[in-house]
Structures are given as structure tokens and as C-alpha cells.
Amino acid sequence: MMRKVIAILLILALGMLVTSSVAAxxxxxxxxxDSNKEIKVGDGVSVQLDFKNPFNSAIPVQLVDKNVFGNNGLDIQCLEFTLPGAAESGIAYEPIVPYKPGMYTLDAAMVTYTNPDTGKEETVNSNTLDIMVEENKSMPSVQAEGITTIYRCGGTNIQSTSYSSSSSTNSQFSSSSSSSSKSFNIQFGGSTVSGGQPQSGSQQGLQKRVDNNQLNQNMEQLKKEMESELQKQQELEEQIQQELAKDPAFQKYAEQLTNAGFNSSPPSFNPISQNHTEITVPYRNESAEKKIKADYVNGTIQNVTLESTPEQKKEEGTILWWLLLLIIIALVIIGWFIYTKYIKKEPLQEPIPVVSKQIVVDYVTEARRMVEEAERLFSNSQEKDAYEKVSQALRFYFAQKFGIKKELLNTELITILSGKEDTNTYSDVKACLDLCGMVEFAKYKANTDDFGKIVTMAKAVII
Incomplete structure (x- = not known):
């Protein structure tokens, strides 16, 4: 009996070791x-993503990344590309030119991919990034915006760029494109890529065109009004800082962080509405970062909270995981020592052979069940979940049909069908997946007619 207990403990320990190595x-x-100097209004700032690929193979990925600061930047809602198989690689966006000084926080980039080892879809996030933009006396800051929105996933290519200036005259410029006619550049190492295709140097400089071609229009007539608005904004921020410094909750958190060795950085202000501003005060030491957040609503400080960064929480969870694993291994070693030292060994018995049964999946029935579930979700006003379930049914059906033992991405399924199925099947499946993808990413409003069409096409394909 004791031998069985020891064997079970060893199996559990080995299983946890394997699981931890796979999870890691x-x-x-x-x-x-990419900047070693002080960033000022009008400077070009290159934002980069550095990747570490432990799988030693190229990986198709989907990227969601928003980099907007100083009233300018890129909002990548979905971008598909293949990450090289090298252990370390990186991409760099076109330089972003800030128009307004201040402290800004760039959102974490979200990367979705299929793990080559497990065949499961996983999502990882980058760190957030704080950027301090200083005032440039030779180039007055303005309340202007120039934001490019990108969506290039599942064969859908949508890009729009808006340029606006928030003043009483409310001047605004915008452009959009459903193809690659408007340039959007990223660099893999030393080569520049626009939507997955090499691009010459003459096509680069998207943000410079924003600055030089668009904002110069109407600048003279708006300049005085913009400078006045900027002055009012600076006065409001100074007033908010004074009110925040008087708040007891803020004083408590600030004293707590200062005593723990944290140093404060300049605050950032995020206007939510005319009477509501969100305030973030970063605090850092050599190994961690925390933030005091508050709301300034109708002239009063409210909702003062202390937050830790996601990276710190993840690191703490990893340390606890390894401590638990070490304790289990120590217990297994002690138990094994006691058993071999003091307990008489039992006679060996011939193992009883176990005949494994292969599980056969009726993938046609299962896929049709998913489509029926999608219809139920749509009738319950869960449109986004319904479109996602239709997409899942198609990917599950063809993965089982072709003997692929992993969950497919939309792009992977389209590539496989292009060489195996007839033209009508390929066109129907691609149309279904494209529409489902647009609804899932909130780029298209669901409606009964379109949903009925994709359900009909899906049922016709799943046979």
C-alpha cells in the first residue's frame, strides 16, 4: 500500500514539473x-515590440496594440503577421510625433497565437510604458489629434486616419481605406513592411505627413485659440494637483510608498468628460511600480486607490508556484527515504495490461450542434457570441475532417481550404469567417439577414 502512495506522489511531482516547464x-x-534623449513636442518617437520566441519556429500571430500619446498615434485593433523563428526578433512602428506635452501611459500590446507545443490558442501581453513629453518652445503645442486606426485580420483590410483640432471652429480632416493604398509601416529588423509587403523608403513617414500636410492647414487662425485652451488646461491640472495633495487618502498612500522606497513621477491627466478627469501618479523603485489613481469630479477628489502593475503580480504568482513545487518535491523525497529505510518491501506483482479504447468523435454532429447553439444565442440577443460560435463550428469541422489535432485560426483554415476544397466551398467558408471576424472585433453590426446567410452556408458545408 505504501509503495502505491509513494508512486502516486512521484507521478504528481513529475506531472507538476512537466506542467510548469510547458507553462513557462x-x-x-x-x-x-527607441529614444535615449529627452522627448519634446514635435520629436519623432519610435515605439518597438521585442519578441522572445522559445519554439524555434515561425508563428502566425494576431496583434492588438494602441500607442496614442500627445494627441497622436496608432490604434491597431487587429494585425496578422508571421513572427520569425529566431529566438529574438522585433518590430518597429513608424515614428509618432506628439503634439502636446505631458505624462502618458501606452497600453500593453496583446498578442494571440497558437502554441506549437500544445496546439492551444494563447494570449500574452507586453508591459505598459510611460512616456514623458516635454514642452518645445520652438514648436508650440496644440490641442490637435492625428490617430490612425488599423484592422488587417482574416483577409479584411481596413484603415482610417483622422486629423482634428479641438477648438471653437472644430476643424477636422479624415481619410480611410479598405486596401493598402494608405501606407502603414512596421519594420522587422532592418526591412520595412507595409501590410506584410516590402515598402520603399519614399513611402515612409506617415506621422510626418500628418504633421506637415494636415496640421499646417488653418494653423494661423486656430493658434491663439489653441494656446488659450492649453493655458486653461495647464491651470486646471495645477488646480487638480493642489486639491489632490490635500486629500487624506492620497497623503496616506503617498507616505506609505515613500517610506517603502518608491519615488514619484509627474502625474498624468485623462479627461473623461467636461467635469470628470482621471488622475494617475506613478511611483517606482528599482524592482517594482505602483500607481495612485483618483477621479476629479465637479471640483472634488474622489475614488483614490493604490494599484500595482500586472508584471509585479505575475512575478509574485510565479514565486509562489515555485515555492509550492519545491515543498512537494521535498515531501516526496522524505517519504521515499522513510519507505526504503523502515518499511518492508512488498513482493512484486505482474502488472495487469490495460487495453486503451480509442475515442471516436462524431465531428459532423458536434459541428451542427455548435451551429444550432449559435442560432439560440442569436435569438437571445447574444449576437457577438453567436457569430463566434459559427466560426468555431467551421474551424472544428475542418480540423477534424483533415485530421488536424489542434484548434485552427481563421487564416490557417483559409490557407488549408485553398488547396483542398472546391471553389464554392472555399468562397462560402471565407465569407462566413470574414463576417464573423468583423462582428467579433466590433467592426460590423450584426443583423438577422446576414446571420441567416452564414448559418445557411455553414449547414451546407458541414455534411
Missing amino acids: KELEVQKIV
């Missing part, structure tokens, strides 16, 4: 700014 093997991404 994942794609890593870090967001950095």
Missing part, C-alpha cells in the same frame, strides 16, 4: 521606446 514556455513580448 511561452511567447514573450516587451514594449520599448
Whole structure:
């Protein structure tokens, strides 16, 4: 009996070791700014993503990344590309030119991919990044915006760029494109890529065109109004800082962080509405970062909270995991020693052979069940979940049909069908997946007619 207990403990320990090694093997991404100097209004700032690929093979990925600061930047809602198989690689966006000074926080980049070892879809996030933009006396800051939105996934190619200036005259310029006619550049190492295709140097400089071609229009007539608005904004921020410094909750958190060795950085202000501003005060030491957040609503400080960064929480969880694993291994070693030292060994018995049964999946029935579930979700006003379930049914059906033992991405399924199925099947499946993808990413509003069409096409394909 004791031998069985020891064997079970050993199996559990080995299983946890294998699980921890597999869990630790994942794609890593870090967001950095390629700038060793002080950033001022009008400077070009290159945002980069550095990847660590432990799988030694190229990986198709989907990227969601928003980099907007100083009223300018890129909002990548979905971008598909293949990450090289090298252990370390990186991409760099076109330089972003900030128009307004201040402290800004760039959102974490989100990368979705299929783990080559497990065949499961995984999502990893980069770090957030704080950027301080200083005032440039030779180039007055303005309340202007120039933001490019990108969506290039599942064969859908949508890009729009808006340029606006928030003043009483409310001047605004915008452009959009459903193809690659408007340039959007990223660099893999030394080569520049626009939507997955090499691009010459003459096509680069998207943000410079924003600055030089668009904002110069109407600048003279708006300049005085913009400077006045900027002055009012600066006065409001100074007033908010004074009110925040008087708040007891803020004083408590600030004293707590200062005593723990944290140093404060300049605060950032995020206007939510005319009477509501969100305030973030970063605090850092050599190994961690924390933030005091508050709301300034109708002239009063509210909702003062202390937050830790996601990276710190992840690191703490990893340390606890390894401590638990070491304790289990120590217990297994002690138990094994006691058993071999003091307990008489039992006679060996011939193992009883176990005949494994292969599980056969009726993938046609299962896929049709998913489509029926999608219809139920749509009738319950869960449109986004319904479109996602239709997409899942098609990917599950063809993965089982072709003997692929992993969950497929939309792009992988389209590539496989292009060489195996007839033209009508390929066109129907691609149309279904494209529409499902647009609804899932909130680029298209669901409606009964379109949903009925994709359900009909899906049922016709799943036979």
C-alpha cells in the first residue's frame, strides 16, 4: 500500500514539473521606446515590440496594440503577421510625433497565437510604458489629434486616419481605406513592411505627413485659440494637483510608498468628460511600480486607490508556484527515504495490461450542434457570441475532417481550404469567417439577414 502512495506522489511531482516547464514556455513580448534623449513636442518617437520566441519556429500571430500619446498615434485593433523563428526578433512602428506635452501611459500590446507545443490558442501581453513629453518652445503645442486606426485580420483590410483640432471652429480632416493604398509601416529588423509587403523608403513617414500636410492647414487662425485652451488646461491640472495633495487618502498612500522606497513621477491627466478627469501618479523603485489613481469630479477628489502593475503580480504568482513545487518535491523525497529505510518491501506483482479504447468523435454532429447553439444565442440577443460560435463550428469541422489535432485560426483554415476544397466551398467558408471576424472585433453590426446567410452556408458545408 505504501509503495502505491509513494508512486502516486512521484507521478504528481513529475506531472507538476512537466506542467510548469510547458507553462513557462511561452511567447514573450516587451514594449520599448527607441529614444535615449529627452522627448519634446514635435520629436519623432519610435515605439518597438521585442519578441522572445522559445519554439524555434515561425508563428502566425494576431496583434492588438494602441500607442496614442500627445494627441497622436496608432490604434491597431487587429494585425496578422508571421513572427520569425529566431529566438529574438522585433518590430518597429513608424515614428509618432506628439503634439502636446505631458505624462502618458501606452497600453500593453496583446498578442494571440497558437502554441506549437500544445496546439492551444494563447494570449500574452507586453508591459505598459510611460512616456514623458516635454514642452518645445520652438514648436508650440496644440490641442490637435492625428490617430490612425488599423484592422488587417482574416483577409479584411481596413484603415482610417483622422486629423482634428479641438477648438471653437472644430476643424477636422479624415481619410480611410479598405486596401493598402494608405501606407502603414512596421519594420522587422532592418526591412520595412507595409501590410506584410516590402515598402520603399519614399513611402515612409506617415506621422510626418500628418504633421506637415494636415496640421499646417488653418494653423494661423486656430493658434491663439489653441494656446488659450492649453493655458486653461495647464491651470486646471495645477488646480487638480493642489486639491489632490490635500486629500487624506492620497497623503496616506503617498507616505506609505515613500517610506517603502518608491519615488514619484509627474502625474498624468485623462479627461473623461467636461467635469470628470482621471488622475494617475506613478511611483517606482528599482524592482517594482505602483500607481495612485483618483477621479476629479465637479471640483472634488474622489475614488483614490493604490494599484500595482500586472508584471509585479505575475512575478509574485510565479514565486509562489515555485515555492509550492519545491515543498512537494521535498515531501516526496522524505517519504521515499522513510519507505526504503523502515518499511518492508512488498513482493512484486505482474502488472495487469490495460487495453486503451480509442475515442471516436462524431465531428459532423458536434459541428451542427455548435451551429444550432449559435442560432439560440442569436435569438437571445447574444449576437457577438453567436457569430463566434459559427466560426468555431467551421474551424472544428475542418480540423477534424483533415485530421488536424489542434484548434485552427481563421487564416490557417483559409490557407488549408485553398488547396483542398472546391471553389464554392472555399468562397462560402471565407465569407462566413470574414463576417464573423468583423462582428467579433466590433467592426460590423450584426443583423438577422446576414446571420441567416452564414448559418445557411455553414449547414451546407458541414455534411
